[in-house]
Amino acid sequence: MAGEKQRTVKVMKEKRTVSDEVKANIKHYNKMKKLIKEALKEGPKTIPEIARATELPAHEATYYVMSMRKYGDVVTGEIDDMDEYFYYHLNQKN
Amino acid sequence: MENEVLTYDALVVGGGIAGEETALNLAKMDYKVLLVEKELSIGGKMILLSKVFPTLDCAACITTPKVSETARHPNITIFTGSEVKGIEKKGERNFEARILRNPRYVKEDACTGCQECEPVCPVVVKDQYQFDLVGRKAVFVPFSIANPRIAAIDIENCSLCGACEKACPSDAIDFSQEPEEKTYQFKSVVVATGYKLFDPIKMPRYGYGKHKNIITSMQMERELAPTRPFNTILRPGDGKMPDNLAYVLCTGSRDHTVGNPICSQVCCMYSIKQAQLLMGALPMADVTIYYLHIRSFGKGFNEFYETAKGMGVEFVKGKIGKISEKENGNLILRYDDIETGQVKEVEHDMVVLSVGILANDEIGQVFKTQKLEFDDYRYVKQIDELKRPAMTNIDGVFVAGAASGPMDIPDSILSAGSASSEAASYLAEVE
Numbered sequence: 001m002a003g004e005k006q007r008t009v010k011v012m013k014e015k016r017t018v019s020d021e022v023k024a025n026i027k028h029y030n031k032m033k034k035l036i037k038e039a040l041k042e043g044p045k046t047i048p049e050i051a052r053a054t055e056l057p058a059h060e061a062t063y064y065v066m067s068m069r070k071y072g073d074v075v076t077g078e079i080d081d082m083d084e085y086f087y088y089h090l091n092q093k094n
Numbered sequence: 095m096e097n098e099v100l101t102y103d104a105l106v107v108g109g110g111i112a113g114e115e116t117a118l119n120l121a122k123m124d125y126k127v128l129l130v131e132k133e134l135s136i137g138g139k140m141i142l143l144s145k146v147f148p149t150l151d152c153a154a155c156i157t158t159p160k161v162s163e164t165a166r167h168p169n170i171t172i173f174t175g176s177e178v179k180g181i182e183k184k185g186e187r188n189f190e191a192r193i194l195r196n197p198r199y200v201k202e203d204a205c206t207g208c209q210e211c212e213p214v215c216p217v218v219v220k221d222q223y224q225f226d227l228v229g230r231k232a233v234f235v236p237f238s239i240a241n242p243r244i245a246a247i248d249i250e251n252c253s254l255c256g257a258c259e260k261a262c263p264s265d266a267i268d269f270s271q272e273p274e275e276k277t278y279q280f281k282s283v284v285v286a287t288g289y290k291l292f293d294p295i296k297m298p299r300y301g302y303g304k305h306k307n308i309i310t311s312m313q314m315e316r317e318l319a320p321t322r323p324f325n326t327i328l329r330p331g332d333g334k335m336p337d338n339l340a341y342v343l344c345t346g347s348r349d350h351t352v353g354n355p356i357c358s359q360v361c362c363m364y365s366i367k368q369a370q371l372l373m374g375a376l377p378m379a380d381v382t383i384y385y386l387h388i389r390s391f392g393k394g395f396n397e398f399y400e401t402a403k404g405m406g407v408e409f410v411k412g413k414i415g416k417i418s419e420k421e422n423g424n425l426i427l428r429y430d431d432i433e434t435g436q437v438k439e440v441e442h443d444m445v446v447l448s449v450g451i452l453a454n455d456e457i458g459q460v461f462k463t464q465k466l467e468f469d470d471y472r473y474v475k476q477i478d479e480l481k482r483p484a485m486t487n488i489d490g491v492f493v494a495g496a497a498s499g500p501m502d503i504p505d506s507i508l509s510a511g512s513a514s515s516e517a518a519s520y521l522a523e524v525e
Contacts, residue, residue: 009256012199012269018253022217026253029218029229047333058332058423059306065333066324067218067229076325083378084334086325 032056032064033073037090044077046085098276099171102128103521105191105280107178107457110138111157111503112495112510113286114164119514121169125521128278129164129172130193135240136172137161138288142223142237144318146503147367148398154239154320161241174242179275182463187281187490187520197271199247200233204266207243209235211258211267219251221323225313227330228323233258233267238321282517285466285474285486286494286510289451292346292354300345300447305419306331308445311341311364318371327375329444331423336444337378340427341365342414343385347450356471358450359500362389365448366399369407382408382442384429392502412438417445451500464488473499484513492516 032054039045039053051061065088068074077087106117109131117127135141141161143153164170179192211233221230223237232252235245245266247258259267291312294302302308307329309317317327329336343365347358362385369381388409390399403409412429415437419425424443431438453472458465467475467487474493477485484492494513495506 008267008269009254009259012249012252013254016249016254022251022253025219025251026216030216051332059330062328062330062333063228066227069325070228070323071213071231079335086328086333086335 029064032060033068036061036064036068037073040074040088040090044087044089046080046087048085050088099126100276101279102126102171103280104128104282104284104517105130105178105181105189105278106284106286106494107460108138108286108288108495108497109133109136109164109172109174110286110288110495110506111140111160112288112497112506112513113138113284114160115507115510116284116286116494116514116517117170118160118164118167119511120517121167123518124169125518127170128193128280129170130176130178131172131174132177134175134198134236134246135242136164136174137239137241139312140503141239142312142315142319144315144320144371145367147363148392148394150367150370152320158239158241165241172242175246178457178460180462181283181460183488183490184463187523189280189283189490190277191280191283192275192277195274195276197249197273198244199249199267199269199271200245201266201268202242202244204264205244205262206264206266207235207245208263209245210261210263211245214257214261216255216257217251217253219248224316224323225310227309227313227316281490282520283491284484284494284513284517285457285491285497286513287454287457287497289496289500290454292352292449292452294345294447294449296352297345299416300342300414301417301419301425302447305417305423305425305445307336307419307423307425307443308417308447310345311361311368311446311448314368314446315364318368318375327372329423334423334443335376337376338380338442339372339382339444339446340425340440340442341369341381341383341446341448342417342427343383343448345447345449346452348386349450354450354452354471356500357389359389360502361448361450363392363395363398363502365446366390366402366407368446370398370402370405373405373407380406380408382410382440384410384412384414384427386411386413386432392504451496454497457497461488461491466491469499471499473497482512482516483509484516490520492520 035054051058103125176195215231217232218229220226390396411432455472492513494510
């Protein structure tokens with residue numbers, strides 16, 4: 001059944017190849033996701049704390065954390081004592 | 095496609111608020127309309143806004159009933175993700191148009207919009223419908239209130255893993271779809287192609303793109319909308335909740351140096367609207383608007399401006415020279431204080447550039463036999479602006495909404511009323 005369902009992607013594979021840029025992008029996102037998940041295993045963190053733990057620039061950390069939040073990997077927690085930064089933690093349901 | 099209709103009374107190019115209004119007006123008069131939209135959803139820019147000025151009504155709540163009415167009307171056929179490649183006038187009330195329908199790689203009649211395909215897709219690229227603030231998958235429903243609310247595959251970024259096809263419970267994924275170009279016949283054409291937003295990357299002194307806590311007003315619209323990219327209003331540079339925001343008006347408008355010397359008509363008011371919404375969303379925040387002149391010319395606009403002042407929004411008559419960034423991501427605005435004549439510097443933690451609107455003149459390439467004329471600013475030329483504002487230089491071709499010049503939503507709807515009346519009169523002459 002699964003084999004039958006896959007048939008139309010085969011048609012596309014015969015017509016075009018996946019670019020190196022697309023492959024590199026997938027690899028990069030997976031790497032970022034792994035780094036952020038590792039950082040959040042220790043407990044909830046703010047974006048600057050995630051950036052420090054992963055050595056990512058803070059704007060990149062924001063983009064990836066928000067993308068992971070959109071797809072349910074990360075959830076928003078409390079705001080810090082200064083009312084500046086929210087904590088984010090791993091979605092335990094995943 | 096079996097039994098496909100190839101002849102319509104009117105072709106409406108553009109599915110924003112003006113295109114929808116035009117199509118609906120004509121459809122209600124029993125004319126058959128083909129509405130062609132290049133994006134994956136109709137609704138234009140309005141469907142992506144937070145609220146509208148000066149009433150602060152929810153933009154989605156106002157526009158989605160019209161979007162649904164357009165989509166469900168039996169006299170309107172809609173092609174999304176499609177482009178008009180060429181229009182030829184063959185004679186009076188006789189236009190021929192070549193229309194390219196790009197494949198979604200998703201069967202429109204099978205997709206339920208369940209989004210089961212999204213989590214399994216391994217690709218994440220910038221989401222154009224959230225103005226790059228967050229990512230989206232290569233297979234995606236454009237946004238939650240999109241119409242049609244069905245998925246599409248961004249084939250350029252697709253890894254061809256086939257995971258979406260396996261995950262789809264309704265077998266809607268179809269990679270075998272091909273682009274389809276056909277010729278259709280029309281009796282009239284309405285151009286409702288809207289406008290483009292100024293890209294502030296063209297003003298390096300403002301540092302947009304380089305300084306991460308500078309965003310455009312459209313990005314702020316998304317941050318303020320219920321379907322926002324973040325959990326609340328945040329700086330994209332580090333996720334901080336801002337408490338001292340600045341608006342820079344006339345970014346890319348009334349500026350000869352960027353080739354757009356005219357006023358965009360809406361920037362003052364949408365900035366005041368956003369400032370009011372920010373005061374509600376972030377009660378502790380300070381909001382300052384740097385302006386040259388506040389143009390609050392419409393009904394209720396000046397009262398709206400006064401309300402913002404009463405709420406504590408600060409208005410500074412000043413021209414911004416340069417924006418630089420501090421190590422903590424805060425921004426230093428160097429500006430000419432017009433009231434005192436002094437050059438001052440002030441610190442804010444987030445800056446919103448109130449970007450102007452520009453003509454969308456791509457439709458010009460589409461007219462093959464008789465060329466569509468444009469005005470000095472590349473908007474569709476209105477040959478009788480005062481008495482018959484929808485008339486263009488081509489008999490049977492009409493213009494609606496911001497395709498003819500910068501205007502707000504109520505004016506776009508009025509303009510569409512004019513275009514549909516003119517088109518109906520033109521069509522009635524043959525009956």
